[in-house]
Amino acid sequence: MACPEPLQLQAYFDGELEALAASQLEEHLAGCPQCSAHLEELSSLRAAIRRDVTPVQAPANLRARIAHALEAEAGAAAIARPAPRAWRSRPFWLGALGGVAAAAGLALFSFLLMSARLGGTLADEMVAAHVRSLLPSHLIDVASSDRHTVKPWFAGHADVSPAVADFAEQGYRLIGGRADYIERQRAAVTVYQHGPHIINVFSWASGRVLPPANTTRNGYHLAYWKEGNLEYCAVSDTGWDELHGLVSLLKELSERSEAR
Amino acid sequence: MDDKRGRFEAEVLPHLNAAYRFARWLSRSPADADDIVQEAVLRAFRGFDAVRGANVKAWLLTIVRNCHATAYRQEERRALVPLPEEHDAQDGHALVAATPGPEGESIRQDESRTLERLIAGLPPEQRTVLVLREIEDLGYREIAAIIDVPVGTVMSRLARARAALRSAWLNESTGEAHGLS
Numbered sequence: 001m002a003c004p005e006p007l008q009l010q011a012y013f014d015g016e017l018e019a020l021a022a023s024q025l026e027e028h029l030a031g032c033p034q035c036s037a038h039l040e041e042l043s044s045l046r047a048a049i050r051r052d053v054t055p056v057q058a059p060a061n062l063r064a065r066i067a068h069a070l071e072a073e074a075g076a077a078a079i080a081r082p083a084p085r086a087w088r089s090r091p092f093w094l095g096a097l098g099g100v101a102a103a104a105g106l107a108l109f110s111f112l113l114m115s116a117r118l119g120g121t122l123a124d125e126m127v128a129a130h131v132r133s134l135l136p137s138h139l140i141d142v143a144s145s146d147r148h149t150v151k152p153w154f155a156g157h158a159d160v161s162p163a164v165a166d167f168a169e170q171g172y173r174l175i176g177g178r179a180d181y182i183e184r185q186r187a188a189v190t191v192y193q194h195g196p197h198i199i200n201v202f203s204w205a206s207g208r209v210l211p212p213a214n215t216t217r218n219g220y221h222l223a224y225w226k227e228g229n230l231e232y233c234a235v236s237d238t239g240w241d242e243l244h245g246l247v248s249l250l251k252e253l254s255e256r257s258e259a260r
Numbered sequence: 261m262d263d264k265r266g267r268f269e270a271e272v273l274p275h276l277n278a279a280y281r282f283a284r285w286l287s288r289s290p291a292d293a294d295d296i297v298q299e300a301v302l303r304a305f306r307g308f309d310a311v312r313g314a315n316v317k318a319w320l321l322t323i324v325r326n327c328h329a330t331a332y333r334q335e336e337r338r339a340l341v342p343l344p345e346e347h348d349a350q351d352g353h354a355l356v357a358a359t360p361g362p363e364g365e366s367i368r369q370d371e372s373r374t375l376e377r378l379i380a381g382l383p384p385e386q387r388t389v390l391v392l393r394e395i396e397d398l399g400y401r402e403i404a405a406i407i408d409v410p411v412g413t414v415m416s417r418l419a420r421a422r423a424a425l426r427s428a429w430l431n432e433s434t435g436e437a438h439g440l441s
C-alpha cells in the first residue's frame with residue numbers, strides 16, 4: 001500500500017476511519033517510518049495542547065445569571081427538578097452561607113447601634129435569601145406537599161417549628177421546606193407555589209414585641225407577622241393581595257392549632 | 261413546563277463549561293463569553309423540545325457559535341463607535357481586530373501556557389476546528405454541524421491548524437529540549 005493521504009492519516013489519528021480502512025492503514029504504518037513519525041507528531045501536539053490549555057470552567061456569577069434568566073423564562077417551571085442534594089456538598093452554597101452569616105452578624109451589630117435600621121437590614125437579608133433560593137437546586141431541601149413530611153424535617157434542621165400546611169385548594173401549593181440562616185439562627189423556610197410564583201415563608205424565634213412593617217425591596221414584597229414567639233416573613237414577587245392570601249391562611253392555621 | 265426545566269438542567273447544563281470554553285475561544289474575551297453563553301442557554305431552553313435524543317453538547321455549541329456570529333456582526337457594524345459599557349469597548353476592539361485582550365497579555369507572561377497562546381494566535385476558522393477537536397473532543401461530523409461546513413472542510417482546516425500550530429510551536433522552542441525531532 002502506498003502512503004495514505006495526509007488527511008486520511010489524520011482521520012485515522014482522530015478515530016474517524018472505518019474499521020477496514022483503519023486496519024489497512026495500520027498494516028502500512030508497521031512498515032513506514034515516515035507515516036509513523038507523522039502520527040507521532042500529531043500525538044505529541046495533542047498531548048501538549050491538553051497539557052497547556054487551562055480547563056476553564058463557567059464562573060459562578062455566570063451560572064447565577066443563567067439561573068436567573070431561566071427562572072424568568074420558565075416561571076413556574078422552577079419547581080420540577082431532581083431531588084436536591086445535601087447543601088453541604090455545594091461549595092457555592094457554603095460561600096453564600098458565609099455571606100449570610102456575615103450579613104446576619106452585621107444585622108445584630110446594627111441592631112445594637114441603632115435598632116431603627118434593623119427592619120431594613122432584615123428585609124435585605126430576606127430578599128437575598130429569597131433570590132438565592134431561586135438559584136438551581138437551592139429552593140428546597142425537603143421536597144414534599146405533605147406537611148407531615150415537611151414539619152418533622154424542620155425538627156432536625158431548623159431551630160423552630162412553624163405552622164405548615166398544603167393550601168393547594170386555595171391556590172397555594174406546598175412544595176417543600178428548607179433551612180436558612182436568618183438573624184443568627186437556623187430559620188425554617190416553607191416554600192409555596194402560587195401560579196408561576198414562588199413564595200418563601202421564613203420563620204424564626206424573635207424577641208421583638210412587634211414585627212417589622214411590611215415592605216417592598218427590589219420588587220419583592222415582604223409581609224411580616226408574629227405568632228407566639230415565632231416571627232414569620234413571606235417573600236415573593238406576587239402581588240400584595242396574593243401574598244396576604246397566604247398570610248391569612250397561615251394565621252388561621254396557627255390560631256386553629258392553638259385552640260385545639 | 262416543570263418537566264422541561266428539570267430535563268433542561270439535567271441534560272443541557274452539564275455542558276455549560278464546554279459552552280463557556282468555546283465562547284471564550286471564539287470571542288477571546290471573558291465578558292463577551294458571559295453574554296454569549298447566557299444568550300445561548302436561553303435560546304437553547306426555548307428550542308429544547310426539538311432536540312430529544314440528539315447530541316446535546318454539539319447542539320448547544322452550535323447555538324453558542326450562532327450567538328457569537330450575531331454578536332460579532334453587531335460589533336463589526338459599530339466597530340469604531342464607542343460602546344456604552346467601558347470594558348466592552350476594549351473587548352469589542354479585541355473582537356474585531358483579533359488581537360489578544362488584557363487576558364491574552366497575562367497569558368503571554370505565563371510560559372507554561374505556550375500552546376494556549378499559540379492556539380489563540382491561529383486564524384479564527386482554524387482555531388475553532390482545532391479547539392472543538394482537541395479540547396472538546398468532538399467528531400468530524402459534529403464539528404461540521406456546529407460550524408456549518410462540509411466534513412471535508414473540517415478535515416482540511418484541522419490539518420492546516422495542526423501544521424500551523426506545530427510550526428509555531430517548533431519556532432517557539434528552537435534550541436530548547438521539547439522532545440521534538
